[in-house]
Amino acid sequence: MSSQLIAQSxxxxxxxxxxxNKYEAVGLAIVVVKDGAPVYNNAIGYKNLDTKAPLTTDNLFRIASISKSFSSTAIMQLVEKGKISLSDDFSDLVGFKVRNPKxxxxxxxxxxxxxHRSSINDSNGYFELDVINPEKNANWAKSYNDYEPGKGYQYCNLNFNMVGAVLERLTNIRFDQYIKQQILSPIGLEAGYCVDSLDQSRFATLYDKQDGVFKAQTSAYNPRSEEIRNYKMGISTPxxxxxxxxxxxxxxxxxxxxxxxxxxQSGTTKIISKKSSKRMQKGLSSKENYGLALLENFKLIPGEHMIGHTGSAYGLYSNMFFEPKKKFGFIVITNGCVPTMDADDDILLSKEVIRLLYSEFVKK
Structure with a gap:
């Protein structure tokens, strides 16, 4: 089912x-924004391969690393309120010593x-904060790289699971509820981090191709109900x-x-200030151009300076990229495909679809 406001070829x-078809996409959900408003949305393929239920643009996906930007947005709200500063010592915020031993x-x-310039890595994993806490893990030092903090870049999931804990410590509100209260509800989004709070009939099944067969990754939507019942604020956040x-x-x-x-700005609702937003969008690492959970991308569409993020997990590949000055952008999500990559380490399915959408709806 597609909807468009612009005539297409x-x-x-x-x-x-x-x-x-070329990349064997199980399903593909797309939204194109032009002149600041959606002009096209469409979904092709399947929500679930067993039932053959068709995918729609209202199905819910676990979008993987695009999730990080929700935390940085919430952090910038607290920076604006003067509760914290981006220059604060992270040790003071997270409640244990965060120092590269070198x-x-x-x-x-x-x-x-x-x-991601903290010199922290995921060598010890990132599903528990104890992995980097010197008082809890004898091998905590493995979580740090050999370069000085601020002098290098490595993408690291542990960084943002710790940021989630910081939000809880600062607000005394559970992470998923705080994001809903501060970002999701004000924009009017039916979304969230807590599986049990969502309409699970809307979930798009995620598929990873293993040994030539697409296999459902049911753990993507593990509700973690028991862990939530025993939740400890600022600790259980992952x-x-x-x-x-x-x-x-x-x-x-x-x-x-x-x-x-x-x-x-979302309609008449201000989520963060223009200054904070531009801070998030400005790349801080010279090679990667990664800002505060948003990055600058000069290669996705030749000649265009895009801002956004990707996600990949459980066979899903998600893309959110926009041009804030020209007011166009793209959402492209697949719940499973053959993840062929190019020399830029980009998923070709995503890149080719985005370039096709740009040519069809934005450039002409």
Missing amino acids: ADFDQKLQAVA FPNTKITLEMVLS VFSPTGGMKISANDLAKYMMMHMNYG
């Missing part, structure tokens, strides 16, 4: 289907954590996976994207 549907005198700041656990539809992700495209 006679062969566009065939071109889109051809790209999906550079013990170098403060690891909140900004370094949000921009249960909700701030780093990758947001469940949201393509349509609602487009609304969230438009808020960032409009520098923090």
